[in-house]
Amino acid sequence: MLETTPNQYDAVHSTSTDEGFGLVISVISMQLINSTPDQSQTHIEHALALLGRGGSKDRCYVFEFSNDYSEMSNTYEWTNDGITPHKDELQNIPSETMPYFFERMLEDGQVLVDDACKLSDSTGGFRDELLRENIRSMMAVGMFLEGKLVGFVGCDLVNRQTDWVERDIRQMRLVADMIANTISRHQTEARLRATEEELLQANAKLAQLARQDSLTDLINRRGLDECLEHELRRAVRAKHSLTLMMVDVDYFKRLNDEYGHLHGDEVLKSVADILQRNFKRTGEYVARFGGDEFMIVCPQTELSELAAQAKKVLTEVQKLKGKLGTPVTVSIGVTSSIPETTTNTDDLMREVDEAVYLAKQSGRNRMELNPQFSTD
Numbered sequence: 001m002l003e004t005t006p007n008q009y010d011a012v013h014s015t016s017t018d019e020g021f022g023l024v025i026s027v028i029s030m031q032l033i034n035s036t037p038d039q040s041q042t043h044i045e046h047a048l049a050l051l052g053r054g055g056s057k058d059r060c061y062v063f064e065f066s067n068d069y070s071e072m073s074n075t076y077e078w079t080n081d082g083i084t085p086h087k088d089e090l091q092n093i094p095s096e097t098m099p100y101f102f103e104r105m106l107e108d109g110q111v112l113v114d115d116a117c118k119l120s121d122s123t124g125g126f127r128d129e130l131l132r133e134n135i136r137s138m139m140a141v142g143m144f145l146e147g148k149l150v151g152f153v154g155c156d157l158v159n160r161q162t163d164w165v166e167r168d169i170r171q172m173r174l175v176a177d178m179i180a181n182t183i184s185r186h187q188t189e190a191r192l193r194a195t196e197e198e199l200l201q202a203n204a205k206l207a208q209l210a211r212q213d214s215l216t217d218l219i220n221r222r223g224l225d226e227c228l229e230h231e232l233r234r235a236v237r238a239k240h241s242l243t244l245m246m247v248d249v250d251y252f253k254r255l256n257d258e259y260g261h262l263h264g265d266e267v268l269k270s271v272a273d274i275l276q277r278n279f280k281r282t283g284e285y286v287a288r289f290g291g292d293e294f295m296i297v298c299p300q301t302e303l304s305e306l307a308a309q310a311k312k313v314l315t316e317v318q319k320l321k322g323k324l325g326t327p328v329t330v331s332i333g334v335t336s337s338i339p340e341t342t343t344n345t346d347d348l349m350r351e352v353d354e355a356v357y358l359a360k361q362s363g364r365n366r367m368e369l370n371p372q373f374s375t376d
């Protein structure tokens, strides 16, 4: 919320003196310099209000041109009590509807009208628009950025007339410069923020890619290491069980050799899909460990439930033959425990590796628990 102190009020009621106007300008300047892009609307409108009240104007406004000057829009407006605002209806006004105004603004950088009733017929649509809004006197002063006209700041007197003097133009030009700089600074800051946001998103995407296996879209070995470490620490703290399951495609090298590498890739993707569908509870992670090996981390799961899930995986993988045309099976090793504070992820990896080895030795296409967790 912007506050105007009693001194500032005194000042805005006395801008007919240089001293009064100087004070108003310094108030406007201070507010605009300190404003951030999200305060832009409030602060620029407040600057227009100070300008309007000080100079007993009825309406003060900012218009911004499109890059090619084909149209202009009223972007900020202040109106005195009892004066109709026009901002909403003055959007994307084509320049060809007011050629007189555009030509004067582009050539002189300002348009001054002491009395709209005295404008000649050659001013066409511009005079008609002023009279339609009951504007007798108006002044518009160009806003320039690096020499380019980007819009204008203006004011109207409604149903009353004045002869603008040099001091009025000078004051308006100062405000126009300050507002132009503020808009430009806010646009630059907004662009900077957008770039920062893009960079953050790109970094997040890179971080995600660094943890993702490109063939299966599962998390990769690096991602698995992070998840397993995290879940292990959680299980130790909460004293609950943690299960690690390894799924290894049987005779995958032979499959590659006989049917080609691309076919091998299809097998890996299909197995990954099956695993993802079967292990998607909160805290469960499916990772491609490398080559034809997958790992699943399951916190707090009953062994009997895991055995059922593993059997389901074995069955679904066998059924891939229908889709892929070649027999596919996997061997599954499982290790599960309530970890000690001294347990580390290498321990779990070694245990699960032993379980898979056992499954391979015992004929493949089966699941083995690490012997110390026999379900018998």
Ligand SMILES: Nc1nc2c(ncn2[C@@H]2O[C@H](COP(=O)(O)OP(=O)(O)OP(=O)(O)O)[C@@H](O)[C@H]2O)c(=O)[nH]1
Pocket (backbone or CB within 6 Å): 215, 248, 249, 250, 251, 252, 253, 254, 256, 260, 261, 262, 263, 264, 265, 268, 290, 291, 292, 360
């Ligand atoms: N198509 C394909 N093959 C891969 C990929 N990564 C690794 N491989 C192959 O996977 C094969 C793994 O073979 P092995 O480790 O000998 O295992 P296996 O033939 O499945 O034997 P068992 O595990 O004992 O049943 C190797 O031939 C690798 O070249 C991949 O991304 N795509």
